[in-house]
Amino acid sequence: MTPDIADASGVRIVLEGRARLRWARAEASRWRLVEIWPSERERRSLQRSLARGQKVLAVQGAAAVDVDLLDEEIADEHAVAPYLTQRDRGVATVRLTALDWAPESISREAQQFIEQQRRLHQAATGGRAAVLTPALGRRRNLRLVHIDSLDVDRLSSACVQQLAELAFPHPFHHRRRRYEHVPRREGHPGGSCDGRIDHREHR
Template identity: 30%
Template sequence: MTPTVAVAHDDFLIVVEGPARLTWCRTGSARWRPTGLWPTPAQQADVCDRIRRGSPLLVVLDEPTAIPLLAEEIADAPPELAALAEFAGDVGELRIPFLGWLPPDLAERGRRFLRCGRPSRPDVLVPPLVVDAPDPDVPHVRFARWSRRVPNPTEALVAAATHLFS
């Protein structure tokens, strides 16, 4: 149930921001429980180190979303995760802090790209993956978003990242 959030390939890292950051574990044949958020503190330290070293980072953005949950799913979740959930009776939602794992200036750049990066042309003329222009101060960090709502495995982005950062 937990899709791939981050893929390291050669020296670059691809991260999918959005609902995929919520990690789950199976608690029964058809039951799941949220267990945490990507990145863990160690993973976040690795990402920050990569950014400092100038290693390429491609962040594929998804709209900030609230993930629907049942009260029984969050009952045994870690307290820091349960604090992100709001419930009305037995049904609620969990809001993942959007780009909360990036340094504030990069997180704001990603938010700005998501807000302003909407093409004004017909869908058929928009490429499947829309990528921001390199920032002169941090050209090794790029943001992208899928222009169409179709399942895209993170691993499929390796070729795109290789092209962007070569």
């Protein structure tokens, strides 16, 4: 099980990329894609959270991720249609764009900040960049953390907690943590941070 949206000590966490794919077992060794997060209900819920000032952290390894799916892996064509970019010879390509659930102005500001900081980091060190945006939005309650080439689907719950504490440190120390999980296919084990959150935050 991989966290898709986590509610930890009042911080709502969105894992971007492949983590947004929801799978269900069709047979003993066969999985089918049943939904792509967020559903309309979940989108409205997240927008309400932002509007009332709840802290939201999104985690990405890239601004957009393309995923190839076999036609027989798709259980609901309607769910895939908004994300479909190409279909050829039984293979469908869907594009998962980070922050497409947030207001466009916030998404644009976040990605522009990250790209600017990545260019500065790569010019200085040539290494992999980790960037945490300032608090964004009218309520200043949304942040996006980007780590180059991060496989978000493999993050462990402990790593997710560390990222949330990095972004919003104060609420974390005195409350219990609760996570919401979504099904994923076998062969995608959870992972650890592997030291990746030790990168200095870029402001």
